[in-house]
Amino acid sequence: MSDGRKVRLIGVNTPELGRDGRPNEPYAQAARGWLRQYADRQQVHLLPGVEPRDRYGRLLAHLYLPDGRLAAEELVRSGLGFALAVGRNNGLADCLFAAESETRLKRERLWRQSPIAAADVSRAGFAVVRGRVTRMTATRRGLYVDLDDHLALFLPQVLANEVRGQNWRKGQFLEARGWVIDRLRRQGRLSVGQQRWLLKVTQKYHLQSH
Structure with missing residues (x-):
């Protein structure tokens, strides 16, 4: 966020970027690039979760893009993230797992190597x-x-x-x-x-x- 706060998107887990000498996980750069393309320096809407913060103090929120699309759903549908349901922030889980199933059947991106x-x-x-x-x-x-x-x-x-x-x-x-x-x-x-x-x-x- 522009004020320096870190946001953890609810409902999706994307590949980790490399650190401490470790390489990037497959499609980590692609997932970051996708999010920058559609959300960086743009007017987006954040909807905090029922559980508003994780154990690291990051804000937990649904991120809606300027055109109204849910970022987590689009990342999952693009094969750049895995659907997740964590704690009480699972209200959109049915939607996210349904979106994931479409990409999974096509064996695209992350689903080329999973499960x-x-x-x-x-x-x-x-x-x-x-x-x-x-x-x-x-x-x-x-x-x-x-x-x-x-x-x-x-x-x-x-x-x-x-x-x-x-x-x-x-x-x-x-x-x-x-x-x-x-x-x-x-x-x-x-x-x-x-x-x-x-x-x-x-x-x-x-x-x-x-």
Whole structure:
């Protein structure tokens, strides 16, 4: 923003620009260029979310372009971002995921490389993953679902209860999206049976069964 405040767009996750010696993620420059083309130095409208700020203090808002289009929807439809539903800022999730499905079917841009196989996960960060269920472990906190004996999904209890009627089974394919955590790096060692890679699923929109 012109006054120096940073805004995090609700409903979309775009590729990360490189920093600290790391390269740009694929299509990161294209996503930034798209946003600059349509929103930089123009009269746009910001609609703050139900949850107005993230943990970094950034303003969470829907960004409407001068012609009335929703920036998050256009980025998703262009294959330059992944649809997301975070916290209580999920009022437009149905719209965003519908827009994403159009580009996904065409395998354009980001969808040329996604989803990735759960067995191929090798770094932390945002990912859309797909794999076979190899183990399910219910705990008091929620449900752990191992994919390809390599990556674990964690569903908090509320979400686990919501999907319980789907009767998942070993060998079934699941797809999930979110931020992958490297447990080995965080903890220093793994407990018996723990997968190194963990993805916390926080919304029903972020999980699909096949």
